[in-house]
Amino acid sequence: MPGLAREVTGSRGLLMGNEAIARGALEAGVQFAAGYPGTPSSEIVENLAGAAKETGIYVEWSVNEKVATEAAAAASLAGLRALAAMKTAGLNVALDFLAHLGYSGLGKHGGGLVVVVCDDPEGHSSGDEADSRWVAKSMSVPLLEPGSPQEALDMTKWAFELSEGSNCFCFVRSYTRLSHASGPVTLGEVPEVERKAHFDTTQTISPYLAKPHHASLLQRLAKVGELFESSPFNWYTGPENPELLIVCSGSGGSYSLEAIGSLNLGQSVGVLKLGTLWPFPKGLVEKHLARTSRVLIVEEVDPFIEIHVKETAFESPMVPKSLRIYGKGSGHIPSVGELTPDLVLKALSTLFGLEYCAREPDYEQKAHGAATQMLIDRGLTWCPGCPHRASFWSLKKAMQKDGRGGFLTGDIGCYTLDVYPAGNQQTKALHAMGSGVGLATGFGKLNQFGSKQPVIAVCGDSTFYHASIPALLNAVHNRSNMMMVLLDNAATAMTGFQPHPGTAFDAVGNAAPVIDAEKLCQGIGCKVVVSDPFDIKGTTEKLLQLLKEDGVRVLILRRKCELVRMREERRYPYKVWVDGEKCRGDKCGYCTKVFKCPGLPWDMETGKAQIQQAVCSGCGVCVDICPFGAIAREEPA
């Protein structure tokens, strides 16, 4: 949101969860923020970057999450309040540092350090639906989980105080239905911050020796636990002795309240909504468990609250042994996928023996019939004009011609879509940022065990800087036999075109030095060739040639992301059309079946290919893939 820092104190705005987190940090006087983009977390740093110039704070997109966290921690060690933000997958990258930062603490004059991590239940845009709350537990550091944009603001703000008070960084856990939900938020004041950065060199901040540091961390955490027992971020609403108690966190709060209303269970069911999740507020929970005979746990992803409620009940002399606890363990709430209001409605109605029908049975039947007869899936696909469609086309061609059973190892970015129906399914192993190159270094060493298959790692430009460089160094040093194709589209495209070390501007839009990937690869001893992916013939030939060679070879396929190009140029490079005379129609169909561009659908009436003008981006690549020259292009006058 432009002008997030300018919004007036006391006013009520409509803020997205991520905007509220950013505003909360500003209201806490954050001075340094860093992150690496990743859905659903990206808008936190984006919004702070948008406020950087007017507030004088420093904001960067770091090369990866570990460096982001280290950079933010440095500011904290020098006395400033600092924030790092990332998605769950990115937290994995930052863990090595964070695991030791908990032990070392933040020093004598440490500023509050808040690490915001955004989970993606349902894996809407992630390769996992991991629950980051376990990380806080395993590291013994505090974790807060807001349930609404208002709480996101308030808790983020408080997290800085908690961090300073406990001399430990503090997690704020968000998730898709908070980060990408908007709601009413009442704003507080953004203060003028006077803190100056100074690192006190009379101290050394380190986790060594581990044992006393571990003990100190547990003591600090215990103090946080005392605060959590009476925190207003844990609230209860409902009858004094509810027939059933819902214990929930995050989105579970609003879903539960709505379900209770819909089922008219207000007299029977109470809701204990927890916001301070680690350390777990056992005393508070115990008090509530003693007042009921049945409990339903409602939370996103793993049974985190659930096992701690069970532990609390087991240890407590106040809680009757007959207490029944329902949730993921009992199967009343599914163990996979995100929480929805419907799941809570279903669980509650089952537990009360109620029939809940969202709508009349005949409408339900009609809707079901329509869905079965007519609905088809809409899978993700590369945009019209995307360089990746052309790149993977050439990769497929070259590997077919090479004929030795070669394959691609990939990673995370728009090019991940190769494994989807929209792609060419040439990518055969795909896991995490930079892992395509890492896997290829290993596959490239298998010749001595009889493998003759060539391996090509594909990685995007942002991913190259993020995590591929160490793997490439490894390949060179250990004489792996592999190729890397760097799909350089000049942006972190998948998450919204954020800059990276290869772009000429930084997070706040200032000019920035460019790290030249080509020279970098040459500098470490790779053979480097560059091609334009839209030159399908030239690219395929270069690939074929490189496939014949040994050692570590790099092909950079360089063309700007089409969405970025269109924004900048606001014009179509070509007018493209299908020549109905030349198109072989159903005898061929090669373009639609194999190239699969949204701008080039099949015309069922004429039985020929056609250009859909409202969709076509005018890249003209399809002209070069039609075997019969039936697609034509012309530069606009």
Add this chain to the structure above:
Amino acid sequence: MAIQEDPMNLVISGVGGQGNILLSRLIGRSLVKKGYFVSIGETFGAAQRGGAVMSNVRVSEHMPLGPLIPEGKAHIILGLEPLETLRVLVKYGNPKVVTITNSQPLFPVDVLSRKAQYPDYEALKQTIRGLSQSAWFIDATAMGLGLGAPIVANVIMLGALIGIDLLPLTKGDIEAEIKASFPPDRAELNLKAFNMGTDSVG
């Protein structure tokens, strides 16, 4: 202005890149200015990559709500693409739901590669009508192409939504929000598109 139901649930559905989120934000901000509690849940994931996209917009006079609409509880569905209207309708529809659909199909990848067939348009329209209390079909993409910018089809659809007068918002409320959200040259084009939309249901 009072709302007919509390909460009032609106679903905006479409395909990545069509501008769902812009619409939910324009509507949401206008409603907040009028004192309503508004909650929006966006389902977009890798939105710009051609997948199905959905915004849940919930309006109440009394209390803030969760970001997701329970199944079967939509009052209005604004579909930026016909198949996406149907997708949302079968899940969130009910006999009282009003639908407004951009009649221009966008083909899913399985249709492009001819592994699946896009439903017959007339049959699709009939099915949407059969599941709606009233159903509007607007050729917003063609109207946008007429303005030289198919991208504004979403704002034309927003115009149609405001034109049918089920939300407690006036034309002027949205026009003010458009002016505040775009630089002047883009605002002019979007205002033109918005007015084309309101006229299309007038």
